Amino acid sequence: MPDHILKEKKGSVSLEAAILLPLIIILFVVFICLINCVIAQDCINQSLYKTADFMSRYAFVYNEKGMKTLEKKVFEKIDELISEYIESEKIRDKIYQYIDFNKLVEYTDDLIYRQIALGVFHIYLNESELYKKGLLRIEDITFEESKFFNSNDDIVLKVKAKSGMFHLKSAIRIGCWIGGKFDSSIVSSDNVWDMDNFTRGRTLRDIFGGTLPYDYPVIAAYSNGTGISIKSIDHTAASYQTGNHFEMTIRQMIDKLADYKGDNNRPVTSRILILVMPENKMNINQNSSMSRIISYANTKNVFLDIQLYQESKK
Structure with a gap:
């Protein structure tokens, strides 16, 4: 192969390397920055x-x-x-x-x-x-x-x-666990975490300010464009101790509320999820899950309102 052709090829490779190398470095730096941001x-x-x-x-x-x-x-x-x-x-x-x-x-x-x-x-x-x-x-x-x-x-x-x-x-x-935002006039004398899910849901809905009919879709209360969903989860239950069931259950609550737009009478422009949990401490995995849940709720424009109520005896 003639020398001038070899020189042209070498020059072309050098030019490509000169262009690509800075781009690769920039992409690598951006990737590292993104990883750092996520962490x-x-x-x-x-x-x-x-x-x-x-x-x-x-x-x-x-x-x-x-x-x-x-x-x-x-x-x-x-x-x-x-x-x-x-x-x-x-x-x-x-x-x-x-x-x-x-x-x-x-x-x-x-x-x-x-x-x-x-x-x-x-x-x-x-x-x-x-x-x-x-x-x-x-x-x-x-x-x-x-x-x-x-x-x-x-x-x-x-x-x-x-x-x-x-x-x-x-x-x-x-x-705050001493006061809370619940209606003290209808506080349950029984331990709500011993109730079946249906009874517990209705009881906590009343205690924490549910004003809409029980069969109203998705939200339990409405005020000035804000749809309020009242949900509960007993993190001491055996099914929430390992795996991602605890996190996925709460994510589904967030998704359902985030997708709800309301109706002609009650258009929803902002959303609050009141999540009632026992006063018991969470385990390490649940604490890690909760940090991801907070971030996920923020990305969905759902304000997460955690309320601690009674201790679970499970």
Whole structure:
């Protein structure tokens, strides 16, 4: 073969390599970043669920014994200062008319609880060996949109963070085990987890605010475009201890609600799944499943509201 043809072929191969090599490197870097993002999101979801579980068990006690006492002292001090420095009774009345001190204190409560949640979240985040060793970058973590005990006994945790070029977020609502959002006038004296599935479903539906007829499709309550489904699962049952049955059961609940659009009388534009579970601790596999469930619910635009109610004796 003539030398000039060989040179042309070598030149062509060199040119192709020069073009392909950077593309391969870019694709490899993007692939690694995506893998890192998926791992970071899973780590965030696991830490968020553990934080929510911790806050639901202990934050309510702190709220009742600590924050409310502090609020009372703050109100007393505000009254004292206003009375001392503002002589005109009309001006004092105007101040109380136009400034909602309850809202101000409520906002301050949220700021304090957000810092507590952030601290607890970091503790659980450091359980990840990848994060602890610096192999997994999760930065700029914030709970700035989280709400705590605003007119009810629920906490809403919304976490945002960065992992490399990706902005990650996750959210969960959970009822505090001492209070909860259930209707205390119809709380069951029996252990609901000893009931058959049908009876338990109806009982918990009534307790947690079901207002629509029992035969109404998919949702149990409706408010201003929000469809609310009330479901329960006993994670202590033998069938949920191994395999993916626990995760798939909850995913099916999420899918059914996500696909529901409502009707002419009640069009559904947002969705909440109230998932009632026993107060018993979950096993390691179930905790891992729950982190994936939280992420899955977020992708389906279904807000997951976990309510802990009674202990299962199984």
